[in-house]
Amino acid sequence: MRISNSLNVSETVYEPEVTRVKTKLIVNEAAVSHLLLAIAMIAGLFFRIWQIDAMGFNTDEAVYAGQAAAIARVPGLMDIFPVFRAHPLLFQFLLSIVYRIHFSDIAGRILAVVIGLGTILVTYKLGKLLYSRLPGAVAALFIALMPYHVIVSRQVLLDGPMTFFATLTLYMLARFAKTQRPVWLYAVGVSMGLTVLTKETSIILVGGIFVFLALAPEVHTRLRDLIISVAIMGLVIAPFPMSIILAGNSSTGRNYLVWQLFRRPNHPWDFYFTVVPPALGILVLIIAIAGLYFLRREHSWREKLLLAWIIVPVVFFEVWPVKGYQYLLPIAPAIAVLAGRALGKWILQARGTRFFSPIKTFFNQPAVFWMITGLVVFSLGFSSWQQIQPEISTQFLAGTGGVPGGREAGLWINEYVPVKAKFMTIGPSMANIIEFYGERPAYGLAVSPNPLHRNPSYDPILNPDAQIRNSDLQYLVWDSFSASRSPFFSDKLMGYVYKYNGHAIHTETITVKDQSGQYVVKPVIIIYEVYP
């Protein structure tokens, strides 16, 4: 990175050297790009709203929707969900505005979908800015159908909106690099601030920005502009700590940070390597990498930008002990753009030779481009289609969708269980769902009484025996998802069920295939009434 202190603001558009291969276009790029973009938006919308309401919220969705409901002062929820928990509240703030107009779980998911569609559009703009329309449109198509983005942007999670703002930041940064106008660097500060204001872990991406500026000497950055940009980012982020302090909850964020720093790993080291590539699309990854290799002679600051954006969070989250399915979502648009670049460049440079030609020229065929693009689109679409089906399982990976039976169990509680009745679940995940749909306080047995070993957002049950005996805990909830993750606490909870004459009063079941391929009905959530 070269920091220039001189007033070297070029009023003309700065255009780093880009190899423009003068080829005879065999397609009308604008028309095809617009067509692909339209397909991307329509397909993106379809994949994101198909059966969107088939299953209720998972635990994280319940928390964020609950916070938004608390901000919107939704009766029944505002006293159960504390507004300030772990993360900043930009998305919850936006959702609360929606909830003031109409409160339902699907309203939250629709907002997530709209933001997801926004990401597709920004990805297109990014690809178009960095390369041209066609790579942008192909990237948009990929992100529209990519299972990773489809799955997450169907849910009330922070990662979808965070990815939108992160992609916007990337776009702003590209505009700055391309034009060298400081105002775009300030815009980078703004959009990066919004990204952090959506989810604080995205602060890692600031590292990506600095790595890019350091590795791209052709992008001139004045120290003063950089400071202003960082200051603007700080100003935009300020509501996060400010609102916590003003509302008298200053210890919340601090406790959460301490817990995050010292908590134990929740997934093995190879988690991302096994989970993320299929979610991104193996073919998309291969094409992106192949493009980097075969087009290496054309490399410029553009690839440095995208690679820095990808590598920094990947390295960080791989090293960081706490892992989550959706944590790496912000890299998806960058990968899609790299893949779009590879395919887009290909078609733009293709020459109209015969289809059946020697291997050397075979890959120079436009038809091959369309075939490969079609294959990638099909594989992404097929994978996404499979994952958005309300197919149900007795196990569950956080961040991948709704919890079967969770909403139904919660609504049953809401209708039939006494107001202010208290529930004990195996872990906090089911507790959140019960609190959202059931509007009754619920506590996870697995939440450690040791403050160093628990998420500070959760209250532990210090003495379940005493609380059951004193009629302070009246219902116990067993669920197969938590039981598969915490067999110890599942057994412990069932011990209380037996000890206190537990009587099953409601069961949610699902039909799943057993090992022999037969469909069997299995209980996934059982609500017990206990009698001290």
Added chain:
Amino acid sequence: MIRRYFIAILLTTMLVSVPLSPVYAASDSSSHQPTTPIQHLVVVMQENHTFDNYFGTYPGANGIPAGTEMPVDPNNPAAGYVTPWHIGNTTITDLSHSTSTFNDQYNNGKMDGFISALNSRNQDGKLAMGYYDGRDIPYYWNLADNYVLFDQLFSSAKDGSFSNHMYWVAAVSPSAPKGVKLSDVLANTPTIFDSLQAAGVSWKFYVQNYDPTITYRDVYNKGNRESQVIWVPLLNFDRFIDNPNLSSHIVDLSQYYVDLRNGTLPSVSYIVPSGASEHPPSSLMSGQRFIKSILQELERSTAWNSSAFLLLYDDWGGWYDHVTPPQVDLFGYGMRVPGILVSPYAKTGYIDHTVLDFTSVLKFIEQNWNIAPLAQRDANSNNFLTAFDFNNTARLPIFLPLTRIAQAPVKKDPTPVIYLSYGGALFLSLSIIGIANYRSKRKKTDTSREVSES
């Protein structure tokens, strides 16, 4: 003089004890269907507190008047005065609550002998002026917030537990002429349970830690368990001890939970405690837990939607209360006692000022199940139907906590701060991006204009 007084008591007793209708003849049970949505009445009788002692500072209730001062000696103003004080964790004792203590405290209606009556019995009279509030009995105050609190409920007799429990079941005072055994008098005294039995209306008398061997016949040397005979007045009736058709209805409290679970809760349930009675100086929290467990089990049973739960206190226990009890006959009323009604049809946070006593419970049973009054007292008493609102559908039950809801620190509403700060950040962001975009477009326009001009 004494003899004339005794005869007067005896005659009055006999008069008020006369059954107003036959109670032993079986009748058509179809004519005894509930006249209200209440198909299950559960009444719990706790021990020894006045209304002012528990709810004297409860907002909106007829509580301790401002400026209250109780003379240490009504006949000697120079002895000083004691103002009501919060008991909190102060050690208390079982205050005298005999008829003579009542008379001294009542002092012919002047209601100024609460301290002197105890002082004269070698007790610390100042204790009588102590009161509890939501800090000490949070559960009951929470119940009052959400259901109905009666502030004109009087104990039926100006006496201790046994008399008042007798009014609760038979609407009469348990008096026997000299030389006549009480059991002989009671042999001809109808109770509400005789009436219910005859009417085919189900009933049970649930007793915490019930010991069937403890009856009036074998009550001595049982230590604290002797109270079972007082708090379960039916154990003074030979027929309720010997007749299995009746005695089988007196059961241990554990059966209450079984009945709730099996959906076999009877129409009328009387419940008395054993150790968790709140009788001074026992733990108030223990009593609240006891009531909470009874009530919560009712709330989550199938009976809830057609139930009414009544919490009563049998006598004043020697505590101060500022309302002069009306004297309806020679035996009562006694001082005011706390009373709370919980029901899916109970009004919300309502303070009922209807003048009631324990025979009002009998009145409700009699009117709800079409049963004739037992005696003059219940025939003349008021019902507590004013506490219900049967026009609304049954409310979902509420599991109220053992901590005071109203005292929970009021959370600052963070909404304005969030809308201002996050909205401000969003506005700032959009402005800067908008400016960047506008300047970029203007630059492009200028450039293209320059190009075209050149």
